[in-house]
Amino acid sequence: MNNLVQKVSEYMQEYHMVEEGQKIVVGVSGGADSMGLLAVLYELAEYFHLSLVVVHVNHGVRGQAADGDQSYVEDVCREKDVPCYSFHVDLKRFARKEGMSQEEAGRYYRYQCFEKVRREVGAQRIAVAHQQEDTCETVLFNLFRGTGLKGLTGIPPVRDVIIRPLLCVSRGEIEKYLQEKGIAWRTDETNLTDVYTRNKIRNHVLPYIQENINPAAGQHIQEMAGLLKDISEYIDRQGEQGFDACVTVGKDSSCAAIHSDAFRRLDVVIQREIIRRAIGVAAGKLKDVEREHVEMIRGLLDKPVGRRCHLPYQLQAVRTYEGISIKRETAGEAKRPESICIDVKAPGSYRLPGPGIVVELTVKETFKNEEIPINRYTKWFDYDKIKNGLAVRTRENGDFITLDGQGHRKLLKRWMIDEKIPRDEREQMLLLADGSHVLWIMGHRISDNYKVTGGTKRVLVAEIKGEKSNGRQYQSIVNGERSRYPDSRTG
Structure with a gap:
């Protein structure tokens, strides 16, 4: 032979x-x-x-x-x-x-x-x-x-x-x-x-x-x-066992609930495998599921209850009291713009929902008597007060904004009601948020907590540039007013 x-x-x-x-x-x-x-x-x-x-x-x-x-x-x-x-x-x-x-x-x-x-x-x-x-x-x-x-x-x-x-x-x-x-x-x-x-x-x-x-x-x-095939098959077996121990599947297989206590005890490699399996159960396929989607879901474990991220096939992952729920979006939720996570250490341009709309972030040093633009679509923030990292997103349960220098807060939901924001617009309004603390309700006001003061050393400049988004005009509306600090520093 x-x-x-x-x-x-x-x-x-x-x-x-x-x-x-x-x-x-x-x-x-x-x-x-x-x-x-x-x-x-x-x-x-x-x-x-x-x-x-x-x-x-x-x-x-x-x-x-x-x-x-x-x-x-x-x-x-x-x-x-x-x-x-x-x-x-x-x-x-x-x-x-x-x-x-x-x-x-x-x-x-x-x-x-x-x-x-x-x-x-x-x-x-x-x-x-x-x-x-x-x-x-x-x-x-x-x-x-x-x-x-x-x-x-x-x-x-x-x-x-x-x-x-x-x-x-x-x-x-x-x-x-x-x-x-x-x-x-x-x-x-x-x-x-x-x-x-x-x-x-x-x-x-x-x-x-x-x-x-x-x-x-x-x-x-x-x-x-x-x-690697042998290793992959071993991880598959461990992932299957972990899935059985950590995940509850809904009756119609359209929802998979990951229980955080059991999940956290597992190695990160097995956690990723369990998440992929959970997405596969809810979506019925895994073709367009990428590593970034898996990591977004893992990151939800360290986020407040109610935080969510959007996935392929009209799925969403939601942080719950028990852990993470992966399920189909409702018709209203599916229309929401996706959350955009921002690395504050790497400022740049981030695309927003809409034709050619971006938020441009830059960090700069301050100097005495510097003029701050009074501009509806350009805002300055005290960069060093940002604690949790930034995200551009729509509202979530527990969001709040600081109203004055004494630290008085108001839930965003209540602020929207008081400002008579139409109900159908509330779910579409874009926010710049630091965890649950809203820095900027885009096109509206900023949080007093993040305003530039005489003690500010570094400024985060956020500017929206583009044509239209959600029926509103995003443009530079400079009304000519200027403020000087340290006498009065407003955002």
Whole structure:
């Protein structure tokens, strides 16, 4: 038995890819990898008592070249007496119809064809031709794009009925095997271009690493992906146990309540896994859930009751007395602008809801007799009085504002009622808040607690710039009035 065939045979047995007597659907494009897969499985068919069925998909993108690929695969199958099912699709039209990229649509259509044939012929497995470099490309692509642990585990050898027998060998090994056997293969010229990000990794990044850093880099990346897969599976198991201990799921699975006491005792890695699971339960999927969403929810544990953050799929996480509740937003809540957390150590421009509306924050030193603008949309605050960090958000339970120099406070809800703010506008009004203490009701007044005084050393300048937001005009309304301090410093 050829060395490569022996290697693949042992790999298939290690991962229990097939059982004796099974029927296997083999995806064959005509390229080196898939021709190698067909040739190896054809050799192993007698050993494992397998029967093979080939599926070829012509994407209709490369014209006569694609037709040539189809004819070649069908001819090889005829010679080997292997049944071959060919499919043809106008991939560009299909991608437009499904709202996908051509690359994504091509993969989706191929696997639809594989599964259709598997069911028709009663096959137990679908074999596809991913090999070692494909794992490396996937790991590097996910790493460069930004990913969690699962994204670094590479391509699984077995997933449901799909098997990948060639993941244990490199493209170079496959091509050498084909040359020794006198088996030709077709070349897809689009793989040689840099149209797709994966092609750039395949054609430039990996070759550079292997030529200039370590020829065995591909093998090492695959081995690392295997180790991370084991770690990921362990975290999955721990996350499942933690989820059962910390989370209560609503009857219709639209709400997941995390209990803070049990949750806090767990390691942060398991906490993140539990949060992802809780979001998945409430949303029914996790596709657009990113690390920042998980960290926002973890951060709620240190926030006052009532604080919330908005998530994909019209979900919100709310700090409760017991912990954190992840649930669907109501119609009214869904219309609220999202909270924007601001790092006061890194002033800059922060986008607000509305066409081109931003709040611009700068920090400056004060000097004696400096003039403070009297301006509805530019306000100055004593920077050193900010305690908890800033957020631009709508109102929450417990919000208050300081009315005078004696420290008299008023709940924001009461202030809005006293000022006769229409009920439908109250949920839309934007605030600059330090925890529950409101510095600025934008377009209205500021808190007396944060006003610039004679003792102020650093000033936070907040200015709203833009056109319109929520039906109101945000613009510089300078009415000509100026104040001088230390006699009178107002905001």
